[in-house]
Amino acid sequence: MVNRERLVEQFMAMVRVDSESGREGRMAAYLKEKLAGMGMEVYVDGAARHTGTETGNVIARLRGNLAGVPPILFCAHMDTVAPGRGVEPVLENGVIRSSGNTVLGADDKAGIVAVLEAVQVLQERQMAHGDLEMVFTVGEETGLLGAKFLDYEGLRARMGFVLDSDRPTGTIINRGPSQDKIVAQVTGKAAHAGINPEEGINAIQVAARAVAAMRLGRIDEETTANIGLISGGVAINVVPEKVSLSGETRSLQEEKRARQTRAMCEALENAAREAGAKVQIDVETIYPSMYVPEDAEVVRLAQKAARAAGLQPEVQSTGGGSDTHLFNANGIPSVNLGIAMQKVHTTEEYITVDDLVADAAYVLSIIRTAAESA
Ligand code: ZN
Ligand code: CA
Numbered sequence: 001m002v003n004r005e006r007l008v009e010q011f012m013a014m015v016r017v018d019s020e021s022g023r024e025g026r027m028a029a030y031l032k033e034k035l036a037g038m039g040m041e042v043y044v045d046g047a048a049r050h051t052g053t054e055t056g057n058v059i060a061r062l063r064g065n066l067a068g069v070p071p072i073l074f075c076a077h078m079d080t081v082a083p084g085r086g087v088e089p090v091l092e093n094g095v096i097r098s099s100g101n102t103v104l105g106a107d108d109k110a111g112i113v114a115v116l117e118a119v120q121v122l123q124e125r126q127m128a129h130g131d132l133e134m135v136f137t138v139g140e141e142t143g144l145l146g147a148k149f150l151d152y153e154g155l156r157a158r159m160g161f162v163l164d165s166d167r168p169t170g171t172i173i174n175r176g177p178s179q180d181k182i183v184a185q186v187t188g189k190a191a192h193a194g195i196n197p198e199e200g201i202n203a204i205q206v207a208a209r210a211v212a213a214m215r216l217g218r219i220d221e222e223t224t225a226n227i228g229l230i231s232g233g234v235a236i237n238v239v240p241e242k243v244s245l246s247g248e249t250r251s252l253q254e255e256k257r258a259r260q261t262r263a264m265c266e267a268l269e270n271a272a273r274e275a276g277a278k279v280q281i282d283v284e285t286i287y288p289s290m291y292v293p294e295d296a297e298v299v300r301l302a303q304k305a306a307r308a309a310g311l312q313p314e315v316q317s318t319g320g321g322s323d324t325h326l327f328n329a330n331g332i333p334s335v336n337l338g339i340a341m342q343k344v345h346t347t348e349e350y351i352t353v354d355d356l357v358a359d360a361a362y363v364l365s366i367i368r369t370a371a372e373s374a
Contacts, residue, residue, distance in 0.1 A: 001121050002360045008353055011096065011113045012089045015105040021079040021142040025054035028078060031112070031136055035060040038119060040134075047149035051139050053079075057146045058136040059154065062119060062129075068374040069130025070297075073157035073332065074363065075147075075323055076111030076164060077140030081345050097350035104349040106341035110356055111163030112136060114339065118363035129371045133157045137323055140164070144287055147323035152330040159298035160334030161366060162324040169358040170311030171338030172302045176318045176325055177222070177250035178289035180261045184268050186210075186232075188277040190241040200239025201277050204232055207243040210271035210279075214264050216247075223251035224319060225260050250319060252289055287321050290328040298333045301369055309365035311358065314338075337362070 019027035028044060035042045040060040047056040058078065064071075080103055088099040098104040115134055122129055133155055139145030165173050186207045191200030207230065216225050225247065232243030247264065251257035265281050272279040292299055294315055306313035318336070327334035340355035 001125065001364065002117055002357050003121070004353065004357055006120070007113060007117045007356055007360055008091065008096070010116060011109065011356060012091065014109045014113055015087045015089050018085045018087070019078050019080055019105070020082050020084045021139050022053045024078045024138045028055040028058050028136075031058050031078070034116065035134070038123065045151040045154070047138065047146050047151070050149040051145040053138040053145065055138060057138055057150050059151070060134040062132040064130040064132070066128040066130055066371055066374055069371050070159070071131035071133060071157045072366070072370055073133040073135060073155065073160040073334070074115045075135040075137065075160060075162045075327065076115065077108045077137045077146065077323060078112070079138055079141055080105040080107065081141045083347065091353070094353045095350050096353065098347060100347055103345065103347060104351070106349055106351040107166070107344040108140070108164050110339050110341050110351050110359060113356065114163055114359035114363045117360035118367060121364055122367060127368065127371075129367050130374065131156070132367065140323055144321060144323055144326055147326035150326070152332070155332065157332055159301070160324070160327045160332045161298070161302065162322055162327065162334055162336045163339050163359065163363070164322045164324070165318065165336045165338045166341050166344050167316065167338030169338055169340045169355060169362055170306045170313050172299060172306070172313055172315045173318050173324070173336040173338070174292040174294065174299055174315055175252060176290050176321060176336070177252050178254055178257050179286045179321055180249045180257055181246065181284045181286050182248065182261060182264060182281065183246045184244065184279055184281045186243045186245070186268070186272060186277055186279050188241050188275065189239070191239040193237045193239055197239055201275055203240045203243040203277060206271050206275045206277045207232065207245055210268040211245070213267040213271065219260055220256070222253055223249070223256045223260055225249045225264065252291075252317065254289055287325040288329050290325045292328065292333050292335055296333050298335055301366065301373070302335055302337065305365040305369040306362065308369055309358070309362050311362060
């Protein structure tokens, strides 16, 4: 039922619309016109006031033609990581990739076109369906910003499907970690490295001792930690006064995440105290963990729809974050679906046409399965 040619054409056109995080304005305009052309009610929420992005989230509504079906929501993000400007998609042997200088942007435009194609099929075949809501977010790649400041009040859906996992189509992610961002500034004391080093306190050495004392990487099955950035010092002949370093912790269990974060802060504080340095640490929980029980309606619907579409449903957990976390935190039970985009966040990113088709067919199946339950 999915129109393969139309879908590919739509995808190729959409990845050509630049939309690096923060610069989603053109993409929002493009989508608004498309969605309105399909007879949907479309608006942009006020998220941009908080996110600093060019535009807010694009929200669209398609009224159902069948009573008694709970409204469902689909979400995908409009932004891409860099380098994402001037994408030239290349279709070869059933695979779509970029020309090699940019990402492709299948993350997450494969999700967006899947939803659009499904709606087009619904309409041309005049299929019965309930109310549909669509949310196309900004700033997902820079901290789930759009989802963080989304106008949840305006949404009516009681369950959501986010299309933003690189796992195979049919994968249903119901569990994900919370994440803390840790930013620390170590302040030692500057001195001439050759004349009076004894008067200095080497901030690089303090930071090094702190990091060496930390447990990093995989902490346990549910918990990970990383120091990902470090910078400091001014010259080889100056005992460095300042070092800043940042990292993150994640866990499926809020408590374990908090414990790991605390341990890393203590390592910094201990190293600073022992050297007579100072450390200032800012910790921010970027998003909460999520867990949707396997017997929840949204998971069961996703499983049933996968089977109906000839896919193998697999309910899994992830170590990554997505807009799904915030939908759940805001009272809309939601899962993240695999859409089989490959090598995302690299210039080798690609997706197969077969997977694009399967994604659209899966979205359509979710809508039809929900309608059948009426
Ligand atoms: Zn994504
Ligand atoms: Ca991504």
